[in-house]
Amino acid sequence: MPDLPFTNDLPYCGWAALRLLREREAGYARRVSEGKMTQVEASHQIAVASALVAEWRWAIDPATPPFPVDHPAWRPFGAHQADIMRQLRDTAAWEHRRAAAAPASAPLRERALLADALLWHQDAPDACWPPIIHYGLIARRKPSQRYVPDPEDEPLYQALGLTLPPLARVA
Numbered sequence: 001m002p003d004l005p006f007t008n009d010l011p012y013c014g015w016a017a018l019r020l021l022r023e024r025e026a027g028y029a030r031r032v033s034e035g036k037m038t039q040v041e042a043s044h045q046i047a048v049a050s051a052l053v054a055e056w057r058w059a060i061d062p063a064t065p066p067f068p069v070d071h072p073a074w075r076p077f078g079a080h081q082a083d084i085m086r087q088l089r090d091t092a093a094w095e096h097r098r099a100a101a102a103p104a105s106a107p108l109r110e111r112a113l114l115a116d117a118l119l120w121h122q123d124a125p126d127a128c129w130p131p132i133i134h135y136g137l138i139a140r141r142k143p144s145q146r147y148v149p150d151p152e153d154e155p156l157y158q159a160l161g162l163t164l165p166p167l168a169r170v171a
Contacts, residue, residue, distance in 0.1 A: 006117035010135075011156040013121060014056035016114040018160055020091060021049040048087050051079030052118070053160070059136030061162045067137065076133075081124060088119040 006012055028042035054077040058064050068076045075081070092115040099108040121132040129137075 004116050004120050005113045007120050009117075010056075010060045011153040011160075013114065013117050014053075014060050014160050015156040016111075016118055017049070017052045017056045020118075021046070021053050024049045044083075045087065048079040048083045051075070051077040052084055052087075052122070054078060055084075055130075055132055055136075057160050057162065059132045059139070060160075061157075062140055063162075066140070081122075081130065084122055085119075085124075088115065088122055091115050092119050 006016075024042075024046050028037060028046060031037040032039050032042050058068070058077070092112070095108070095112040095115040099105065099112040102108050121135075122130045124130040128134075
């Protein structure tokens with residue numbers, strides 16, 4: 001079975017996770033002020049999105065510290081796997097509804113495909129670590145297995161706050 005679109009484009013997926021976080025930060029403040037969401041719920045959802053971004057930063061940049069041990073094993077990046085999955089399922093469903101409502105919109109179709117890719121990378125079969133975590137662990141042990149960034153990915157790495165030029169980090 002072929003891979004879903006974008007599942008092999010790790011920097012773009014990481015950037016999509018960051019975009020999701022930024023949109024939540026901007027939109028939830030408005031929803032709280034309008035009384036459509038509580039501050040507690042908004043803070044929780046932003047924390048979950050932040051954990052997802054932290055996972056992606058960790059996974060695609062071997063220069064970041066080893067696997068985080070300062071959080072409990074069931075939420076190493078600051079959120080429960082179940083919460084991240086729930087948020088990504090909701091996001092993917094929402095993005096697909098938006099794309100279906102505007103079938104001629106290539107950007108909306110792409111957003112739906114990116115949401116699917118994020119969900120695919122997070123879906124942990126049989127309560128194992130998600131594929132993105134497995135990737136990060138393998139990339140640290142076997143440099144030959146690391147994603148090799150393309151120079152055009154540099155803006156994505158910079159947006160994620162990864163300070164070293166991507167090509168210099170590849171072993």
